[in-house]
Amino acid sequence: MDLTIGKLAKACDINVETIRYYQRIGLMRVPETKQSYRYYHQQDLETLSFIQKAKDAGLQLNEIKELLTLNLDDRIQVRQVIEQRLSKIDERIQELQGLKQRLATWLDDCKSTENDCCPILIELKQQA
Known part of the structure; x- marks a missing residue:
């Protein structure tokens, strides 16, 4: 399953800028560019789901980053x-x-x- 950042954001009901922010701070990987697009996979969807569930449980982003490792x-x-x-x-x-x-x-x-x-x-x- 290859998703563009827009489709990934829509699937997770979050903003594209939120995904970019997570990438900047190291919570998410930055995928390689293929044919001028960056494609995301099931693993990225699972990572975003993990982040959202952890945030809903009251964890801070630095704590979530640690848990992801x-x-x-x-x-x-x-x-x-x-x-x-x-x-x-x-x-x-x-x-x-x-x-x-x-x-x-x-x-x-x-x-x-x-x-x-x-x-x-x-x-x-x-x-x-």
């Missing part, structure tokens, strides 16, 4: 990549919970104050 029996390395991602997700969740608490507090202050001035804007305009 591993073999099916490289379980320890795969686990390390996933454990690191989980750790980063936990850190982000804590950050977001802190932001949520700050905004909720501001909202409560805004609802409960009888002052004409907005306590949120007062807080934001205060100099550090």
Whole structure:
């Protein structure tokens, strides 16, 4: 199966520029040119599918690149990549919970104050 970049993009429901970007950063191979066209194969379709599934699972492109280099029996390395991602997700969740608490507090202050001035804007305009 030989596909042009446009047909490959359509088959995977992504933009041609996304494929080119993946090639620039080394996630995908750049096929040889034949008759002024670059033709992609089943392997390229599978690589794009892998990338999309990994992105949908929350993995970053650098992590996906690392996973693409591993073999099916490289379980320890795969686990390390996933454990690191989980750790980063936990850190982000804590950050977001802190932001949520700050905004909720501001909202409560805004609802409960009888002052004409907005306590949120007062807080934001205060100099550090």
